[in-house]
Amino acid sequence: MSAIDEPLATPRRRRADAVRNSEAVLEAAKAAFVESGVDVPMREIAARAGVGVGTIYRHYPLRSDLIIAVFRHELDATAAEADRLAAEYPPAEALRLWSQALARFVATKRGFAGALHSGDPAYQPLPSQFLGVLAPKVQRMLDAGAHEGTIRGDIRAEDLIHALSRLADSYPADSGGHTARMSDVLLDGLLMPPTGQA
């Protein structure tokens, strides 16, 4: 009766160099993503991290694994922001403010939205992981708005996030506020009553 605080017999301890390397890769990827976007060559990340490419693939078999790992914190923060805003503002306004947070997230990750919708097998799990974190929070805002009658109720959170992330990626260097304007138009369309005739 010594170590039963581990779920089952400890299979083995993770090697120290493995931990070091996996963290070094994470740091290198983070920097590389900022400089060159998420499509940066694997070899460059490997060089920055001072490891071989094989080591990257060992720790992150899919490029999407690396991306999610790098952006995990920010992604969670963006999700948490949804809760914060939902608690402080009426649904429609919370949604509008949150959409700006999402736009900031996407805009600062060159190539992220493209990867999200690319269909490339290396990015295959990305959409579900991304949406898995955000959609529940957004859905709650949508439901609240639908319940009080200020937001139309036939739009799913996942579709909305898809759309917003698409729009946010439309202008590589968006100095004219195009993204913000079109996102606002989309959100106006969500407000009740929908004026459009069938």
Place this chain on the structure above:
Amino acid sequence: MSAIDEPLATPRRRRADAVRNSEAVLEAAKAAFVESGVDVPMREIAARAGVGVGTIYRHYPLRSDLIIAVFRHELDATAAEADRLAAEYPPAEALRLWSQALARFVATKRGFAGALHSGDPAYQPLPSQFLGVLAPKVQRMLDAGAHEGTIRGDIRAEDLIHALSRLADSYPADSGGHTARMSDVLLDGLLMPPTGQA
């Protein structure tokens, strides 16, 4: 004073094989785009057309040249559709119907919207050529709607087309009508009066 129906002295006649090949490439590309999307390898197009890759590059130095050439007819038709609808329906309704036409155009061209916004130098002229054909027609619809007070006047045709083409590309196999639904939401947001508070 024989042949002055040509702008200036006819420099030379285009070689028959050149004409043949350039058309063969066009046909091959059209088929390949349908089967595999606009990102299909050049070698495959060359093989289908029975020419060498060098021949493709001779006739279409940029991939975007080939894409535009292949879709020229459909693109013009989509532009003409804007005129037709504008003549027959009130601006807001015309715009809604036209957006469906655009969605059809984009949806049937796998990878097209991605190429449109990719930033890849091989696609560099694509956005301006694409928008150059469509934007003037759409702008006229927007202006008409703004003039009669049914459509908000602060949205440029180019931004709208960008947004719609982005949305139309969001779902590779859109069986659930997601694209149509989100496009409708966007268009609802265009209608006056905009309900959203700043």
Place this chain on the structure above:
DNA sequence: ACTGTAACGGAACAGGGTTCCGATTGTCGA
């Protein structure tokens, strides 16, 4: 027919993703 040249084809080069395997090096038991 003959010639000059436009056009051709595909080898060659460059660059990126992914795999594979011999070499290395922690970890753990003795």
Place this chain on the structure above:
DNA sequence: TCGACAATCGGAACCCTGTTCCGTTACAGT
């Protein structure tokens, strides 16, 4: 402390694709 084992490493090698380049081919005009 030491040895053995296996996890891990590194980067060469392979494949696929875009693009260029140039020796060869074959059309157009005389």
